[in-house]
Amino acid sequence: MNALSLSIPLVAVGSFAAAFSLLLLTAYLLAHRGRPSVDWFVTTLAAQSLGCLSYSVGMLVTVPAWRVAFEVMSVLAFVWIGYFFLGFALEYTGRVGANRWSAFAALAVPPFAGSLLLLTSSYHGLFWSDFALVRVLGVVALDYTLQSGALAVFALDMAYVAVGVYLLVETIRSYGPLYRSEAVAVALSTVPVGIGFAVWILDLGPASTLIWAVPLSLPHAALDAYAFVGKQMFDASPKAGRVADEQAIDALPDPVVVVDDAGRIVDANAAALDVFLDDGANAVGRDAADALDVDLDALRDGDDCSIDVTTDDRRYVFAVHRSPLVSGDTVVGHTLLFRDVTAQHENEQRLEVFNRVLRHNLRNKLTTVLGSTAVIEDEAENPKVRTLAANARESSEALADIGEKARRFDRLRSSDLDVSTVAVDDVVTGVVEEFDARAALAARVPDGLDVTTDRRHLAFALENVVENAVEHANEPDPAVEIDASVADGDEYAVVVAVRDEGPGIPEAEIEVLTSGTESDLEHGSGLGLWIVLWCLRRLGGEVTFDATADGTTVRLWLPETTPVDARDAGRVRRS
Structure with a gap:
């Protein structure tokens, strides 16, 4: 009897085709080594290729000792496939960080023990027993009885594969169509082999004497080839998304704490541990209200509240924002974001002090200066002194006007928005009457032009635009036109245009206003246009400038209804 049979049955042809297909796929993927999870998958395919090739050759071998040797090689390879595949799935989906692979190494104990049982089974019979060569479907098969050791090893092997498939399927669910076809192909490729x-x-x-997983590895290889060759599966990896999910909280500079539905801490980033939780090891499981000094019941989802926190190093002011964690239709916990608003809080305090100084101290001092300069101007005999006193009085009056503007805007800023239906013609008429003695004003407003907004902000903004046009005119009786109309487009409903024939607003000043910042070298000439910009922003509108050599056109763009954003929620009266 020859060692190799002379004819090759169909089942052997399928087995060899599967083996060589897997070998080709392994060779192709070697070029991708170094990318996440490639090494694990190459090892999986290499083990499967070795097992299929050994078994395929064994199908044609009739010498008992050789036939057993090929069976041992193939089964030994199959013992490790589940472990290698699980390693691939864990790394591809980003489930195992660099510090957790040592724990995963412990899962190698069952296949290692199974390998020892297989190689030493002739001494104890715990893996298989009762060998006999038989012919099945024209090939040489080895008939034996799998013992408890083998059944336990293969049960764990299949469990490893099942967990790997689950991770891939979960990736499909979590990341939508991005990796769907690739993950589906790899997950389905395990089905024929598993059967x-x-x-x-x-x-x-x-x-059943035949290991049917060998010839059925042919469709397995085809599905893997589709994923890794046709779809370039290793060119993109969901590991990036998984790692981002895990590290996003830790990367935030502000403290973040995750609590369960019972108010216990389940996770916290490094910033939270540094500020609130000195003993990070014992943070998990602590009551959040006690550890963070936050009344969780008083926090509503989406709302912010401020808290003061004093540590050994400094004092913080945090705006606490609570967001629900939802699984299905059930709220299972909350994320608490502590935004550090210490600098903002200190700036607001400084602004309040400056406003108080502006409202009271500066105004009182200017009143004294104005009174004194008026007396000097009236009683001084020296014409030069009277001229100097008049200049000082005019400068003091201008400074007082700036202070009055600042005080008026501060009152508007700190008050609630009073949103109602406003007749644009009434607002324009009021401004025209105010400046009628100082300029030749012409106004055109269509009948029935209304807008839902805060009248005070709109009137104050329009006053400052007209005042800017009048004060910077070249003639004593400047001409200023006010045109209100329905705005083109969908973004805004009404536009109010103010045109003058003055020297025009300098380009540098427009740049300062549009950029929103001033510096020592680049700054505006006053407060008026800033007030216009701030008022329109609060109304949800916009200011645009069209400056030419013949004058300037300033346009105030208004939405149909002033929107209520998060900053003004609860501070709006509608009438």
Whole structure:
């Protein structure tokens, strides 16, 4: 009897085709080594290729000792496939960080123990027993009985594969279509092989002596080739998304604490541990209200509240924002974001002090200066002194006007928005009457032009635009036109245009206003246009400038209804 049979049955052809297909795929993927999870998958395919090739050759071998040797090599390779595949799935989906692979190494104990049982089974019979060569479907098969050791090893092997498939399927669910076709292909590729192993291990059917997972590795190889060659699966990896999910909280500079529905801390980033939780090891499980000094019941989802926190190093002011964590339709916990608003709080305090000085101290001092300069101007005999006194009085009056503007805007800023239906013609008429004695004003407003906004902000903004045009005019009786109309487009409903024939607003000043910042070298000439900009922003509108050599056109763009954003929620009266 020859060692190799002379004809190759169809089942052997399929087995060899599967083996060589897996070898080709392994060779192709070697070029991708170094990318996340490639090494694990190459190792998986290499083990499967070795097992298939050994078994395929064994199908044609009739010498008992050789046939057993090829069976041992193939089964030994199959013992490790589940572990390698699980390693691939864990790294591809980003489930295992660099510091957790040592724990994963412990999962290698069962396949390692199974390998020892297999190689030493002739001494103890715990893996298999009762060998006999038989012919099945024209090939040489090895008939034996799998013992408890083998069944336990293969059960764990299949469990590893099942967990890996679950991770890939979960990736499909979590990341939508981005990795869907690739992950589906790899997950489905395990099905025919799993069926083949089940038939062999459970002794199902008349040909169960054959390890059907070998020829059924051919569709497995085809599906893997689709994912890794046709779809370039390793060119993009969901590991990036998984790692981002895990590290996003830690990367935030502000403290973040995750609590469960019972108010216990389940996670916290490094910033939270540094500020609130000195003993990070014991942070998990602590009551959040006690540890953070926050009344969780008083916090509503989406709302902010401020808290003061004093540590050994400094004092903080945090705006606490609570967001629900929802699983299905159930709220399972909350994320608490502590935004550090210490600098903002200190700036607001400084602004309040400056406003108080502006409202009271500066105004009182200017009143004294104005009174004194008026007396000097009236009683001084020296014309030069009277001229100097008049200049001082005019400068003091201008400074007083600036202070009055600042005080008026501060009152508007700190008050609630009073949103109502406003007749644009009434607002324009009021401004025209105010400046009628100082300029030749012409106004055109269509009948019935209304807008839902805060009248005070709109009137104050329009006053400052007209005042800017009058004060910077070249003639004593400047001409200023006010045109209100329905705005073109969908973004805004009404536009109010103010045109003058003055020298025009300098380009540098427009740049300062549009950029929103001033410096020592680049700054505006006053407060008026800033007030216009701030008022329109609060109304949800916009200011645009069209400056030419013949004058300037300033346009105030208003939405149909003043929107209520998060900053003004609860501070709006509608009438």
